[in-house]
Amino acid sequence: MLEFIKIQNYLSEYQPNKNTPQAQKMFDKGEFMVSWFINDNCNFSCNYCGHYNRKPVSPKYDIQHIAQSFDVFGDCGHIIITGGEPFLYPGFIDLCKLLTEKHYLSINTNLSQASIKDFAEQISHERIIMINAGVHYDYRIDNKIGMDNFIKLYKILSNKNFNVVGSYVIHPAKILQGIKNIQFLKQLGLTNISAKTYYGTYDGKNYPSAYTQMEIDLISSYMLQGLDMPEYLKYTCFKNKFCLTGKDFFSIEHTGEVLRCNTDKQSYGNLFEKTFIPSKTAEKCTQSTCICPYQGMVYSYK
Ligand code: SF4
Numbered sequence: 037m038l039e040f041i042k043i044q045n046y047l048s049e050y051q052p053n054k055n056t057p058q059a060q061k062m063f064d065k066g067e068f069m070v071s072w073f074i075n076d077n078c079n080f081s082c083n084y085c086g087h088y089n090r091k092p093v094s095p096k097y098d099i100q101h102i103a104q105s106f107d108v109f110g111d112c113g114h115i116i117i118t119g120g121e122p123f124l125y126p127g128f129i130d131l132c133k134l135l136t137e138k139h140y141l142s143i144n145t146n147l148s149q150a151s152i153k154d155f156a157e158q159i160s161h162e163r164i165i166m167i168n169a170g171v172h173y174d175y176r177i178d179n180k181i182g183m184d185n186f187i188k189l190y191k192i193l194s195n196k197n198f199n200v201v202g203s204y205v206i207h208p209a210k211i212l213q214g215i216k217n218i219q220f221l222k223q224l225g226l227t228n229i230s231a232k233t234y235y236g237t238y239d240g241k242n243y244p245s246a247y248t249q250m251e252i253d254l255i256s257s258y259m260l261q262g263l264d265m266p267e268y269l270k271y272t273c274f275k276n277k278f279c280l281t282g283k284d285f286f287s288i289e290h291t292g293e294v295l296r297c298n299t300d301k302q303s304y305g306n307l308f309e310k311t312f313i314p315s316k317t318a319e320k321c322t323q324s325t326c327i328c329p330y331q332g333m334v335y336s337y338k
């Protein structure tokens with residue numbers, strides 16, 4: 037029961053070429069995990085991301101309808117909420133209250149909204165598996181936003197016992213500076229800051245594969261287990277293995293469209309319009325790269 041809340045342990049124990057998926061040990065009957073891109077707008081415009089839409093969103097459905105929609109997956113699940121910036125979603129804290137009556141959440145955020153203080157007061161930390169807070173150090177400095185607000189909100193969550201982890205993308209042009217900044221934040225009491233590799237092109241090279249082994253070793257030594265594990269660089273292709281995504285795991289768009297995973301865009305209908313029909317059997321992975329390797333590590337098998 038509730039083994040899935042220890043997802044970090046299961047990811048660190050992952051071994052390829054097993055005949056059974058990690059998911060088999062993690063989930064009992066009625067338990068599930070899904071990823072949900074709640075919105076596609078953001079108040080930041082980081083150059084390694086496409087979520088620059090700043091227009092306010094008016095969701096088509098009320099929060100009660102949305103929260104109930106997740107019951108189709110099972111009685112109790114881990115809903116990983118990402119965006120855009122989830123705290124810009126209208127009524128987000130009330131939606132979290134409804135979802136956490138039955139389920140557990142992880143939230144990816146840039147930790148910039150004042151409403152995070154209300155979230156820390158109104159939502160139980162016991163129902164939040166992880167708050168993954170993007171540091172976006174250079175964006176904050178270049179745009180004169182500064183780090184003070186991030187530090188303050190991190191500490192508010194941490195003091196309320198939330199598992200908050202700052203995620204720091206180490207750009208290939210600023211590796212040593214990035215490591216220095218992580219050390220600086222740790223000295224300020226932000227103990228959980230994890231280095232993350234850059235995905236994209238820089239100086240005509242594709243990253244993360246273009247990092248040297250020495251650079252990877254350095255960055256890996258600042259990664260926190262379970263968030264940006266060195267294993268995520270090692271296990272990036274599960275092609276032709278069976279994968280339970282499409283049957284037991286899904287990636288949901290802000291429109292409610294249900295996709296197989298964050299990489300494979302095969303559609304299974306719309307969650308909010310109640311046209312969602314999952315696959316009955318596991319199918320082989322067809323993708324050359326699994327862009328969110330934790331999904332392949334949990335759901336794939338030989
Ligand atoms: S804060 Fe996150 S979602 Fe927003 S632009 Fe930056 S990377 Fe994208």
Ligand code: SF4
Binds near residue numbers: 325328
């Ligand atoms: S890309 Fe990853 S999560 Fe998607 S089907 Fe392949 S192994 Fe599974």
